[in-house]
Amino acid sequence: MTKSIPIKKELIAPCGMNCAICSNYLASVNNLKRSQCAGCRPSNKKCTYLFKKCTGINHSLEGNINALFCFECDQYPCKEIKRMDRRYRENYKMSVKENLAYIKEHGVEKFIAEQYKEHQCLKCGGLISIHNKKCFKCETITKLVEK
Numbered sequence: 001m002t003k004s005i006p007i008k009k010e011l012i013a014p015c016g017m018n019c020a021i022c023s024n025y026l027a028s029v030n031n032l033k034r035s036q037c038a039g040c041r042p043s044n045k046k047c048t049y050l051f052k053k054c055t056g057i058n059h060s061l062e063g064n065i066n067a068l069f070c071f072e073c074d075q076y077p078c079k080e081i082k083r084m085d086r087r088y089r090e091n092y093k094m095s096v097k098e099n100l101a102y103i104k105e106h107g108v109e110k111f112i113a114e115q116y117k118e119h120q121c122l123k124c125g126g127l128i129s130i131h132n133k134k135c136f137k138c139e140t141i142t143k144l145v146e147k
């Protein structure tokens with residue numbers, strides 16, 4: 001299947017989120033009239049969820065582009081990442097802590113390969129948003145599969 005939207009390494013955020021499956025990122029690459037984002041690292045702003053309160057390795061950074069993965073921090077898992085993990089598990093059935101554990105063990109490239117398997121639209125090869133389960137390319141809604 002063609003990988004219609006490349007998942008570049010910089011799309012994997014320091015917290016383990018894959019920005020390529022975020023609704024705001026998909027809106028941006030598909031040029032949709034809604035809230036758009038180029039990804040946490042590329043847009044290079046201080047992460048609202050984590051780094052504004054970070055007292056660990058990413059504390060002194062202005063943006064996210066050079067941030068290390070949170071698992072590299074001696075405070076990991078901190079209160080903020082736990083909160084984010086809980087929020088994503090409850091709302092979107094995805095664990096950023098599991099993502100980080102996978103990246104730590106297998107590296108980013110392998111994580112990206114797995115992300116294609118998990119989030120690619122079977123109809124068109126586009127990526128399905130973790131937030132609304134929608135393929136932004138062909139508008140297919142994928143039914144949520146419970147893990």
Ligand SMILES: [Zn+2]
Pocket residue numbers: 121122123124125126135136137138139140
């Ligand atoms: Zn599709």
